[in-house]
Amino acid sequence: MRTSVTSMIIATATVVSTPAFAEDISYTVNDEAFTGYWAEAESPKGLVLIMHDWDGMTDYERERADMLAEMGYNAFALDMFGYKTPTETVDHRRAATGALYEDRERMRSLIKAGVDEALSRSDVSQMVVMGYCFGGAVALEMARSEMADTASGYATFHGGLTTPEGQTWQGDEPPVLVMHGGADSSIKMEDVATLATELEGAGTTYTIEVFSGAPHAFTVFGSDNYQERADVASWESFNRFLAAQLPG
Template sequence: MNIKYFAVASALLATPVIADDVSYSVGDDALTGYWAAAENPQGLVLIVHDWDGLTDYERKRADMLAEMGYDAFALDMFGDDTPTETIDHRRAATGALYQDRTRMRALLQAGVAQARERSEAEAMVVMGYCFGGAVTLEMARSDMTAQARGYATFHGGLSTPEGQSWDGDEPPLLVMHGGADTSITLQDVTGLASELEEAGNTYTIEVYSNAPHAFTVFDSDRYNARADAASWDAFTAFLANRTSE
């Protein structure tokens, strides 16, 4: 499966009712998110971007979800003035948030508020890519956890920071990981699984053979069509299950 398949499949579905950038702020910082709305939403999805910021990739995923019948909001974790052009820029942007979890959670809460302001759907699921996967798990562990019915990560960061833990009361988790990922290893996967088992969480972990880190990113050298298709199928089933209760 590739981007051409998605384009054909999308043509068979309804287009988003609304699909546009959204300006908002956290304190003095200006941010830009992306809102894609379905005509009769079955639920709401909050999308957390990768370390290169909110790009056309997240916008495409939001459009795909709206075409499937879900409202979707891709939030901004960096702000309009944060450079992301180079690897050093991206390391600085993500590193600042890893060091300031209070700020990370405030940005998440602002994104939730923007999504809730626009959607009438009650059930929300949070999903994230790479860095966004780590942020998604941060929200799941936080006092915001009950605001969503489920949390899903695609090739995301899996480590639990010092001072945090899983208590077993978090909503169900879906973790989708590439078996050939050298940035986040299979040891990281088993470490998270051990933590979740000990806490008594409900979770599913899928590992896709030969898929590298960032295996869902269209038109990149790391894109793996088979793993992308399988992970999207897993997520859409998870999403349907979590929003139908």
């Protein structure tokens, strides 16, 4: 079932190349070990950075990176947790994400390390950053940071949307695409409205798409929350965003 769904999603976009190769990448940040995943396109039109969900850098991110490489983009799924961080249980995941939410300086340093690793491997530097759930919050953290202009755009799938205290949107950030499930019980529509108000007030270019009946984590293949209709539609929207921000 996963194979057929993935194939259908890929078929919604124009496939212009096949992956040159893909592999796990080990890198270090302040002597800590991290593992990302690199998928390279044959003739890349741009680079996509993938921010993982709260369960860490898994086969899900590898699969999405492969899909992007098949569409003609280099892709790097970075690691925000590191080798020693347990993610097996819900409590582990809450602890891992909570530690980074409480330490935004560390979050940004890990983002920068992943960006640097991706750029060191890519022969194209124009970049879009995407994130899933926790990774969506990480993508927006980068968009609000001094690294914002490193990328041409930011996209979140059922991602965390709250702007932390002490941070603001300035209005000169690259375009932001938010894809949200209308039935998301973890990230409420009130959060979507608050973000829209903040972005509108700042003058940031943004698009928000809400998919009716889609729960939280609606893109996660094989999960109880997976909704094929919303997954396919959001992937198509993301493809259009990539085409606009990474014209090749």
